[in-house]
Amino acid sequence: MDELIPSAAPFLSSAQRIAVLTGAGISTESGIPTFRDALKGHWANFDPQKLATPQAFASDPELVSRWYDQRRCECALCRPNPGHEALAQLQEMTEADGREFTLITQNVDRLHQTAGSTEVIELHGNLWVWRCVSCGKEIEEKGPAFTQYPPKCDCGGNRRPGVVWFGEALPRVEFAAAERAARRCELFLSIGTSSVVYPAAGLIESAITAGAKVVEINPEATPLSDQVEWSIRGKSGEVLPQLMKEAFGN
Ligand code: OAD
Numbered sequence: 001m002d003e004l005i006p007s008a009a010p011f012l013s014s015a016q017r018i019a020v021l022t023g024a025g026i027s028t029e030s031g032i033p034t035f036r037d038a039l040k041g042h043w044a045n046f047d048p049q050k051l052a053t054p055q056a057f058a059s060d061p062e063l064v065s066r067w068y069d070q071r072r073c074e075c076a077l078c079r080p081n082p083g084h085e086a087l088a089q090l091q092e093m094t095e096a097d098g099r100e101f102t103l104i105t106q107n108v109d110r111l112h113q114t115a116g117s118t119e120v121i122e123l124h125g126n127l128w129v130w131r132c133v134s135c136g137k138e139i140e141e142k143g144p145a146f147t148q149y150p151p152k153c154d155c156g157g158n159r160r161p162g163v164v165w166f167g168e169a170l171p172r173v174e175f176a177a178a179e180r181a182a183r184r185c186e187l188f189l190s191i192g193t194s195s196v197v198y199p200a201a202g203l204i205e206s207a208i209t210a211g212a213k214v215v216e217i218n219p220e221a222t223p224l225s226d227q228v229e230w231s232i233r234g235k236s237g238e239v240l241p242q243l244m245k246e247a248f249g250n
Contacts, residue, residue, distance in 0.1 A: 065151060179203065
C-alpha cells in the first residue's frame with residue numbers, strides 16, 4: 001500500500017466538508033479511454049478541433065454526431081469500477097454522518113450515477129441528453145444507436161450531444177456550485193484528471209488557496225502534484241478502496 005494512504009485516511013473519516021473532482025482517469029478501469037493518453041487517448045486518434053467544437057458540428061454534423069453517438073453506445077456497455085463504487089460509498093457514509101459531500105466530474109459517461117452517486121455536478125455535460133440546435137428541445141437518449149446522422153428534432157433542426165465543447169462556456173449554475181464546494185471544503189480529492197483543462201482544473205487551485213487539504217490520485221504526476229498535500233501515484237480503482245478501508249475499516 002502507498003505510504004501516503006494511512007496519512008490521508010483520517011481526513012476522509014473526519015472532514016466536515018469533502019469535495020471531489022474526477023476526470024477521465026477514473027473511468028479507464030471501466031474500459032473508457034482518457035483524452036490525453038499518448039497512444040490510446042481520444043485526442044491521440046482524433047483531432048479535437050474536428051470533433052469537439054461548435055464549428056466542427058456546424059461544418060460536419062454527420063461526423064461529429066456519429067462520433068458522439070458511438071461513444072454513447074460504448075459507454076452504455078461499460079460498468080462502474082471499484083473507484084466509482086468507493087466514491088458512492090463515501091458519499092453515503094459522509095452524508096449519513098451529517099457531513100457535506102460534493103462530487104464534481106468532468107466525465108460525460110455517467111458512471112458515477114450508475115454506481116449510486118447522487119447530485120453529481122457534471123461540468124462538461126453528458127453523452128445522453130441531446131439538444132436541438134434550432135429550438136433547444138432536450139431529450140434523454142436511452143436506446144440503441146441513432147439511425148440517421150445528425151439525428152433530427154421534430155422541428156427539423158439538427159440535434160447535438162449535450163456535452164460542453166472547446167470554446168463553449170461551462171454550465172453556469174453547475175460551475176458556481178462546484179466553485180463554492182471547492183472553496184468551502186476541508187478536504188478535496190482530485191482523481192484521474194490531468195489538471196490541464198480550465199476552468200475545471202482551477203477548482204483544485206481554489207481549494208488549495210482556500211486552505212483545504214488536497215489528495216491527488218493519479219498514476220502520473222500532474223502540474224499540480226507539487227502543490228497538494230498527498231499525491232498518491234496509483235490507479236483510482238485500487239487506491240480509493242484502500243483509502244476507504246483505511247478510513248472506515250470496511
Ligand atoms: P485527461 O485525458 O486529460 O487525463 C486523464 C488523467 O487520468 C491522466 O492524468 C492520467 O494519468 C490519469 N489516469 C489514467 N488512468 C488512471 C487510473 N486508472 N486512475 C487514476 N488516474 C488515471 O482527462 P481529463 O483530465 O478528464 O473536455 O480531461 C479534462 C477534459 O479534457 C475532458 O473533460 C475533456 C478533455 O478534452 C472536454 O471534452 C470539454
